[in-house]
Amino acid sequence: MILNKVYTLVFLRNEQQILLGLKKRGFGVNKWNGFGGKVEPKEEILDAAVRELKEECCMSVRKHNLKNIGNLQFTFEGEALMMDVRVFSATSFVGDPEETEEMLPKWFDYDKIPFEDMWLDDKLWFPYLLKDKLFYGRFHYQGYDKILNYTIQELNSM
Numbered sequence: 001m002i003l004n005k006v007y008t009l010v011f012l013r014n015e016q017q018i019l020l021g022l023k024k025r026g027f028g029v030n031k032w033n034g035f036g037g038k039v040e041p042k043e044e045i046l047d048a049a050v051r052e053l054k055e056e057c058c059m060s061v062r063k064h065n066l067k068n069i070g071n072l073q074f075t076f077e078g079e080a081l082m083m084d085v086r087v088f089s090a091t092s093f094v095g096d097p098e099e100t101e102e103m104l105p106k107w108f109d110y111d112k113i114p115f116e117d118m119w120l121d122d123k124l125w126f127p128y129l130l131k132d133k134l135f136y137g138r139f140h141y142q143g144y145d146k147i148l149n150y151t152i153q154e155l156n157s158m
Ligand SMILES: Nc1nc(SCCc2ccccc2)c2[nH]cnc2n1
Pocket: 007, 008, 009, 027, 028, 033, 034, 035, 036, 037, 038, 074, 083, 085, 119, 120, 121, 122
């Protein structure tokens, strides 16, 4: 019986760079990733995305500037959980990224994204994000370091 849990994942971008954070604790620790996390009960997904971004790197973004660019679903061998990750990007935001207890933020040139220190699936769907194409991907993991199988496709609408 699969338990579907919704998460957010936000990427802030400008012409030259993308903002990633090094996770300092919890799920995905020691990996560079976008900013996000659980959607609380009764919380709207966009509100959760805005909240997590602020909590994790002190950046502010307005809900209407968050574009839903992808959906990633992760399952892990032997676990009932299905992580339903809603991926957003924004090119309009306020503030300067600051380190928090959760994340160490850093701007990366698009040709210097640290895939070797990111989730294995990221190198598979980042090309869609970088080409502004909408995507849907499903990844079935064994542990956290092996993808048993996956599927990914470009979407015409979310
Ligand atoms: N890029 C990426 N992100 C995630 S989880 C993102 C959502 C999240 C969940 C829990 C805490 C904070 C953030 C992944 N899981 C498996 N592969 C993955 N790739």
